[in-house]
Amino acid sequence: MDEICEYCQIAGGYGDILFETPYWIIYLAPSQRYLGTCVVALKRYCKDLSQVEKKEWVDFGVIVQKLEHALEKTFKPTLYNWSCFKNSAFRSIKPNPEIHWHFIPRYQEEVDFEGFKFRDQDFGYIPQPIKREIPLKIQEKLGRAIMKHVTS
Amino acid sequence: MDEICEYCQIAGGYGDILFETPYWIIYLAPSQRYLGTCVVALKRYCKDLSQVEKKEWVDFGVIVQKLEHALEKTFKPTLYNWSCFKNSAFRSIKPNPEIHWHFIPRYQEEVDFEGFKFRDQDFGYIPQPIKREIPLKIQEKLGRAIMKHVTS
Numbered sequence: 001m002d003e004i005c006e007y008c009q010i011a012g013g014y015g016d017i018l019f020e021t022p023y024w025i026i027y028l029a030p031s032q033r034y035l036g037t038c039v040v041a042l043k044r045y046c047k048d049l050s051q052v053e054k055k056e057w058v059d060f061g062v063i064v065q066k067l068e069h070a071l072e073k074t075f076k077p078t079l080y081n082w083s084c085f086k087n088s089a090f091r092s093i094k095p096n097p098e099i100h101w102h103f104i105p106r107y108q109e110e111v112d113f114e115g116f117k118f119r120d121q122d123f124g125y126i127p128q129p130i131k132r133e134i135p136l137k138i139q140e141k142l143g144r145a146i147m148k149h150v151t152s
Numbered sequence: 153m154d155e156i157c158e159y160c161q162i163a164g165g166y167g168d169i170l171f172e173t174p175y176w177i178i179y180l181a182p183s184q185r186y187l188g189t190c191v192v193a194l195k196r197y198c199k200d201l202s203q204v205e206k207k208e209w210v211d212f213g214v215i216v217q218k219l220e221h222a223l224e225k226t227f228k229p230t231l232y233n234w235s236c237f238k239n240s241a242f243r244s245i246k247p248n249p250e251i252h253w254h255f256i257p258r259y260q261e262e263v264d265f266e267g268f269k270f271r272d273q274d275f276g277y278i279p280q281p282i283k284r285e286i287p288l289k290i291q292e293k294l295g296r297a298i299m300k301h302v303t304s
Contacts, residue, residue, distance in 0.1 A: 006277070048220055048231070048232060049220065049234055050220035052213060052216070054210055054213060057210060057213035058209060060209065061206060064201045064202050064204070065202040068201065079242060080200060081236070081237045081239065082236045083234065083236070084233070084234045084235070085235070085279075086231055086233070087231070087258065087278060088276065090230060090258075090260065090275065090276050091276040124239050124242050126158055126237060127237075
């Protein structure tokens with residue numbers, strides 16, 4: 001990924017790896033406007049979701065369960081947004097989109113994590129591609145807090 | 153669905169049925185800001201994607217192929233956005249979200265269909281939940297044009 005992804009908000013990567021499965025890698029997204037935002041990226045190169053194979057869909061379904069259940073136990077979000085957009089890749093002259101999902105927990109109530117307040121200002125509406133970075137130490141603690149509830 | 157869905161832009165339904173599979177129903181979305189926008193709704197009630205079962209994911213993967221391939225042959229979009237958001241359901245006092253995917257073809261070039269011009273004003277960026285209706289006759293022709301390329 002050469003471009004700054006709309007929701008990931010980082011150039012050249014998706015963030016820190018949380019865990020991987022046979023076909024996907026799960027990252028904690030660099031932008032945490034919505035607490036617990038993750039990226040689920042396919043390990044092999046595919047341009048479109050139509051190229052994703054049966055075994056990869058089944059594996060993805062398991063990841064969806066793991067992430068939603070882990071977040072439920074960590075921060076109890078109200079709902080979850082999932083999207084595979086790839087729009088920002090096409091701002092480039094030579095677009096090279098990769099299959100990656102944005103997993104965005106959404107919150108009706110404000111959540112406090114390690115003294116930082118997370119209020120979902122867009123609750124009830126589409127998530128906005130606006131960057132919010134948190135200090136590295138808090139980001140690392142966040143990753144560990146989520147991982148504590150990811151079942152193997 | 154009691155609320156007006158963000159991308160579907162209709163109260164109480166997802167539009168006209170294009171086809172169905174064992175577990176999902178595919179609709180032509182009432183709003184055609186992005187030509188060929190469809191909704192893929194799970195037949196049974198689920199609040200979250202984590203409740204979607206393996207056989208339903210596999211079936212969904214086949215639908216993704218069918219829709220992307222059909223659109224490719226009909227209008228040759230540049231890319232496809234997929235999302236499962238359910239945000240607007242939570243504007244209600246008693247939210248009753250249902251699993252449904254938004255399939256949104258995106259276009260670098262303007263497309264003409266039956267004398268109507270479709271220019272993707274947001275190309276390279278997230279799709280905007282702004283309604284664009286087209287006349288019923290054109291909507292019906294659009295459904296038939298897509299279905300001509302949906303393989304059984």
